[in-house]
Amino acid sequence: MAGSSGGDLRAPIFNGGNYEFWKIRMRTIFKSHGIWDLVEKGFEIPESKGKKVEEEGSSDSEKASLSDKLIKDAKALGIIQGAVSEDIFPRISNEETSKGTWDILHQEFHGDKQVRSIKLQGLRHDFEYTRMKDDETMSVYLTRLLTLVNQMKGYREDLAREHLVQKLLISLTKEFDPVCYVINQTKDIETIELQEVIASLRGFA
Template sequence: MKVLFGSQGLWDIVEVGFEEPDDIDIITDEKDEELILLRKQDNKALYHIYQAIDEVIFESISATQSSKEAWDMLYRTYRGEEKVKIVRLQMVRCEFDGLRMKDSETIKEFYNRTILLLK
């Protein structure tokens, strides 16, 4: 993803982000054009993030408002601290050990429930 963002000049907007100005009334035309460009870049980066993930992961980041926010959430979830990773792995192992398909459950429902364990 970093290579994709870098090749399209979007990595800075993902890594640093941008803030909407507090007082929109005092924005000059030049600043307004810059803000529009930053919004477009942010939306393009967010679009690429959404395209790179599956439905289950999308649900966890769909409420984010910017590419930086989505990227940071994904980073924390999948590249977190070592202790967090170990605890998360232990929790997933326990849940996976107890995973059984219910009689009333379709294969697709069971698959989706299994995938949810991994997010």
């Protein structure tokens, strides 16, 4: 499916991975269009779609309100459909509302509490044992490490800044020992910002 956008906001195509990040970006897009409430809460649809609204005794304002919701919901549904891969699309193709579609994806990819706990434990393990490889550049390693950190944040696990700084410094290859020594001797590890450490390391590399 084609990518979707909300003004300048663009959602990546969801292919089954990194659901939490995708969900956050999609929610921002829905909010930018003023349709997040429809996606999150849905709205009442007349029991008989075949009946004309006039036959149901609705006032002009009620008819206009329903028409507006139907249009906005169709827009939200189109945004979701346009932001999933061809492999994911069949799972939602028969759903006619944005909330129903959103709920299907959430139920399948968000997982229950136990599943999320298992995934988080795996990420914690990967983070603690991650080390820079001898043939790896600083940029590649930082991307790999910070991707793990961001994935953990997706499961509401915020690592302390000091922990991140220490992890970075002790996980580098031996060629970075001199600059790590200088940082440890001249900086307060408890207060230094991660970006400041990264800047020093990039300067050394």
